[in-house]
Amino acid sequence: MLTINIPADGLFLAVQKAADGDLSRDNVERIINDYIGSFLEAKPDIIFLNVCYRRALTPSEVFDSYLYDIETNENGYAVRDEQNRSVKTLSPTTEGVSKYFMSFVLCARILLQSGIDVYKIAVARIRKTECRVFLSVRMNDAHYTENVAINSSFALKNGCANTAEKNGVNLDYSKESVQNYYYAYIAELLSQYDVDGIELDWLRYPTVLPQDKRSDFGIIGDYMKRLRRLIGGYSKVVAIRVLATEEENLSNGLDVGMWVADGSVDVITIENFYVPTNYELPVVAWRESIEKKNADHNPYCLLCGSDWAVSCVSNYNLAMTPALVRGFADTCFENDADGIYLFNYFEQNDTSSFEFVRDENSGSLKNCFFERIQAAKAWQDLPRRYVHIGNSKKRYPISLCSGECYEFAKTIKSPFEKCRIVFGCDLDATLSVYANGALLNNAQKEKTCSEFAYIPPSEIGRENHFIYALTQAAPFVFSVDIPINIFENDSVNVKIKNDACNEMNIMWIEIVCE
Numbered sequence: 001m002l003t004i005n006i007p008a009d010g011l012f013l014a015v016q017k018a019a020d021g022d023l024s025r026d027n028v029e030r031i032i033n034d035y036i037g038s039f040l041e042a043k044p045d046i047i048f049l050n051v052c053y054r055r056a057l058t059p060s061e062v063f064d065s066y067l068y069d070i071e072t073n074e075n076g077y078a079v080r081d082e083q084n085r086s087v088k089t090l091s092p093t094t095e096g097v098s099k100y101f102m103s104f105v106l107c108a109r110i111l112l113q114s115g116i117d118v119y120k121i122a123v124a125r126i127r128k129t130e131c132r133v134f135l136s137v138r139m140n141d142a143h144y145t146e147n148v149a150i151n152s153s154f155a156l157k158n159g160c161a162n163t164a165e166k167n168g169v170n171l172d173y174s175k176e177s178v179q180n181y182y183y184a185y186i187a188e189l190l191s192q193y194d195v196d197g198i199e200l201d202w203l204r205y206p207t208v209l210p211q212d213k214r215s216d217f218g219i220i221g222d223y224m225k226r227l228r229r230l231i232g233g234y235s236k237v238v239a240i241r242v243l244a245t246e247e248e249n250l251s252n253g254l255d256v257g258m259w260v261a262d263g264s265v266d267v268i269t270i271e272n273f274y275v276p277t278n279y280e281l282p283v284v285a286w287r288e289s290i291e292k293k294n295a296d297h298n299p300y301c302l303l304c305g306s307d308w309a310v311s312c313v314s315n316y317n318l319a320m321t322p323a324l325v326r327g328f329a330d331t332c333f334e335n336d337a338d339g340i341y342l343f344n345y346f347e348q349n350d351t352s353s354f355e356f357v358r359d360e361n362s363g364s365l366k367n368c369f370f371e372r373i374q375a376a377k378a379w380q381d382l383p384r385r386y387v388h389i390g391n392s393k394k395r396y397p398i399s400l401c402s403g404e405c406y407e408f409a410k411t412i413k414s415p416f417e418k419c420r421i422v423f424g425c426d427l428d429a430t431l432s433v434y435a436n437g438a439l440l441n442n443a444q445k446e447k448t449c450s451e452f453a454y455i456p457p458s459e460i461g462r463e464n465h466f467i468y469a470l471t472q473a474a475p476f477v478f479s480v481d482i483p484i485n486i487f488e489n490d491s492v493n494v495k496i497k498n499d500a501c502n503e504m505n506i507m508w509i510e511i512v513c514e
Helices: 008-018 025-040 099-113 118-127 153-160 176-192 218-233 246-251 256-261 283-293 322-334 369-377
Strands: 002-006 046-050 068-070 088-090 132-138 197-201 237-243 267-271 301-306 309-311 317-319 339-343 356-358 365-367 384-388 398-400 405-411 419-425 431-435 476-482 491-498 504-513
Touching: 002 025, 002 369, 008 025, 008 046, 008 099, 008 118, 025 046, 025 118, 025 369, 046 118, 068 153, 118 132, 132 176, 132 237, 176 197, 176 218, 197 218, 197 267, 218 237, 218 256, 237 246, 237 256, 246 256, 246 283, 256 283, 267 283, 267 339, 283 301, 301 322, 322 339, 322 369, 322 384, 339 369, 384 405, 398 405, 398 491, 405 504, 419 431, 419 491, 431 476, 491 504
Parallel strands: 002 046, 002 339, 046 132, 132 197, 197 237, 237 267, 267 301, 301 339
Antiparallel strands: 068 088, 309 317, 356 365, 384 504, 398 504, 405 491, 419 476, 419 504, 431 491
């Protein structure tokens, strides 16, 4: 199963970029239909449309939007006038946020003011195909929480009483007002849009309870039952997106296994927050834990989420190439996932760097918008690149003293014609590499293009925030071929030994199948 989450900025930046100043209904409809059509070419099974940050990008009478502030009562519901209309005022406009964020917010404001609902256009376009469509609601958000035009008036009212830290950042779902506020918005979405389901995105952002209440799983658990009754009443599917491990979710008061057991959830997506893409998502552990709780054997679908990049050492975010996407999907399916969930795979109009990766053949930058999505569907194709995450929470770097070894195992399914290990180091070190006990030939330095040379840590986070090739993440990059006849039942045990006199750090390890 292939599912794609199209964030709101993707939709509105597509309009803003292609409209050429013409934001008429006909032109917007043409742009949205073409944009959604570009995703549909990959034949996904579900498209999720993200409808809100802390404010809605849909027209709303119950939830702050980028056009109106909605007055709410102490219970979190919209205040109504004598004609039963919600009481609202124009939301403030602002500067002081990134040009990227500001451009799509201003576009959304203009369209909302014109009565043009891009979500109805997008849903109608998807409805013409066999692809299902869900609306995705961010149950929390932390973009520009100090900014009154980006944060909601609901979060900031009464001295930020609706937020856990009293500073307007994380909403406090132990409060009835917060639960009702989002409940009313989801009810409005269900009444306005012909969709197959609603995704409750607890990943963006996962802190939704005060520290002293996170051990009470009944708070969010009871709310999930309430939302199930609401969403199920419309005969719609309930999906959730949560942190990668069960332990992380439990520490935030989210007992996902119990939500399956009591029938509150149909589809679960596990994913790291925010990057990196995690190649070692604990699917097996999730299955085992859910099985222990799910006495009634309620069916559920477990998806593995990938963000736009995969990280090695701190701050080095490598844009996912099609080969990396195929390796990620293959790893997830090997671990018994039901499908792949792509998030932030949405740029195609040069609005950011997310979709630009190094071309596998020429080495130049290439927009891989469609190829990356299609790679998740054709995950058994070549080339495939598998990222080894590392042996600790810190992951990288892996430090090796002189004579010390690092070992890991990897299962790789056929087909492939050749295979190699690629790793980056902080020193031009002398290494011995073994595969299933056999000493491999000497490591060869990876070829690099001048524009993809190593970027020092001092430069990361400046103009070179995104990197496009492994060679930009480590000063010395090596590769070693693995003879196919060494593999035993599709598995290989790799050992890397530091033969140098000095301590060295491994910054990144991949297995590449071609």
